Each structure stands twice: as C-alpha cells, then as structure tokens.
Amino acid sequence: MQRAITAIYRTRDVAHLVRDELERLGLARHHITVIHKDVRTADPNAADTSGTVDPADGIVPAVGTAGGAYVGAGMVPGAYMGAMPGYGLGMPAYSEADLVYADAFDALHDLHLPEEDTRTYQQAIRNGDYVVSVEVDEDADIARIQEVMRRPEDVHDLTELDKTYRDAVYAPRRRPPREGYRDGMMGRRADLQNSPTTRDYIREEPLWPKGGTA
Structure with missing residues (x-):
C-alpha cells in the first residue's frame, strides 16, 4: 500500500518551506509535488515558448512522464494535444x-485523486493557491509528515474549502493517463482524517517505481 498526503497553501514561500522540511525528513524531492497556476509541463516533442519546468524549484512535470503535455494559451479547446493516437475529437473542452x-490541471489529474477532491484543488489553483502532495510508503511516519504540512499561519482548512467550492466547475482530464497507468494507482481517502488541513489517501500501487523518479 502507498499513501499520499495533500495540503493547500496561500503562498509560494510557505509551500516551498513545507517541501524543504519534508526533504529534511528524508523524503525524496521527486516524491513531493508542488502545483500552482503557473506550472508548465513541456511536451518534449514540441517547442515550449511560455516557460519551462524548473526541477530545482520543486515544480515537476506530469507524474511519471518524460515531461507531460504542454498546453499553450492559443490552443483551441478540445484540440488534439499529441499525447496518444485517438485523443482529440471528443476531448473535453x-x-x-x-x-x-x-x-x-493536468498535473492535478496525474495525482489520481477522487474527483470531488480534485474539484477543490482545481478551484484553489484558480484562486492562486499552492497544492502540495507527497507520496510515501505506508510505513512512513505519517503523523510527522502531517505535522510538517499543518502550518497554521498559511494552510487552508480543506473541509471548509470543500463547502465553499462544492459548486465549482470541474475541469475533466484533457489527455489520457500516462502509459503504464493502472487502476491501483487511484487514491482513495483514508478512513480516518486526522486533520482538516491535510488530506490522506491510500493507493494499491505507487505512482513511481520504488527508488525511481517522476
């Protein structure tokens, strides 16, 4: 079993501080994802003219891909994105x-979390917040990780956000799951949520190979 723990922060500084503290606990940076509105995931087969992913900044491409698929601002909604044959016509606009x-939103979908939670994370992104998610083995010190991620000066109450954003527009996945995706990678909420400011998920299979990189 694998675990994923998420939280939402109001500022970049605190999101990166949390990431750095998690690293000091011994967690690999490629298992810590920071997502915000300015993330760009570059298609390795096409030029990306709007900005690039900076691994040193803790912002990663879509999980498990060579770089994900970049969506330029000028693309037509629903247009073919080159991720896999057969996708394009009929894609969500x-x-x-x-x-x-x-x-x-692509990066959020690649975390493979429940739709109702992804809706909240998407609206947080629209509002300029930072989503931090960490992937760990089930035997990790979950309580210590949650302690680091509960930063009362900046972290959002996810229960309150769920209520506030329950009518927010959900943006469905625009490109297919990465090659090798399996149903066991889908996270489901843990039965016990110890804090309203962090959310805990369980997976049957990890998003990354053990010891591998995103």
Whole structure:
C-alpha cells in the first residue's frame, strides 16, 4: 500500500518551506509535488515558448512522464494535444479562462485523486493557491509528515474549502493517463482524517517505481 498526503497553501514561500522540511525528513524531492497556476509541463516533442519546468524549484512535470503535455494559451479547446493516437475529437473542452490553468490541471489529474477532491484543488489553483502532495510508503511516519504540512499561519482548512467550492466547475482530464497507468494507482481517502488541513489517501500501487523518479 502507498499513501499520499495533500495540503493547500496561500503562498509560494510557505509551500516551498513545507517541501524543504519534508526533504529534511528524508523524503525524496521527486516524491513531493508542488502545483500552482503557473506550472508548465513541456511536451518534449514540441517547442515550449511560455516557460519551462524548473526541477530545482520543486515544480515537476506530469507524474511519471518524460515531461507531460504542454498546453499553450492559443490552443483551441478540445484540440488534439499529441499525447496518444485517438485523443482529440471528443476531448473535453476547457473554458477560455481555464485554458490558463490547463497544465496545472493536468498535473492535478496525474495525482489520481477522487474527483470531488480534485474539484477543490482545481478551484484553489484558480484562486492562486499552492497544492502540495507527497507520496510515501505506508510505513512512513505519517503523523510527522502531517505535522510538517499543518502550518497554521498559511494552510487552508480543506473541509471548509470543500463547502465553499462544492459548486465549482470541474475541469475533466484533457489527455489520457500516462502509459503504464493502472487502476491501483487511484487514491482513495483514508478512513480516518486526522486533520482538516491535510488530506490522506491510500493507493494499491505507487505512482513511481520504488527508488525511481517522476
């Protein structure tokens, strides 16, 4: 079994401070994902003219891919993105406003979390917040990780956000899951949620190979 723990922060500084503290606990940086509205995931087969992913900044491409699929601001909603044959026609169309967040939403979808939670994370991204998610083995010190991620000066109450955002528009996945995706990678909420400011998920299979990189 694998675990994923998430939290939402108001500022970049605190999100990165949490990431750094998690690293000091011994967690690998490639198992810590920071997602915000300016994330760009570059298609390795196409030029990316709007910015690149900076691994040193703790912002990663779509999980498990060579770089994900970049969605430029000028792309037509629902247009073929080159991720896999057969996708394009019939793909969900984003609103004009949500095209700005397309890369961030791709990264959220690649965390493979429940739709109702992804809806909350998407609206947080629209509002300029930072989503931090960490992947760990089941035998990790979950309580210590949650302690680090509960930063009362900046972390959001996820229960309150769920209520506030329950009518938010859900942006469905625009590209297919990465090659090698299996149903066991889908996270489900743990039965016991110890804190309203962190959310705990269980997976049957890890998003990354043990010891591997995203």
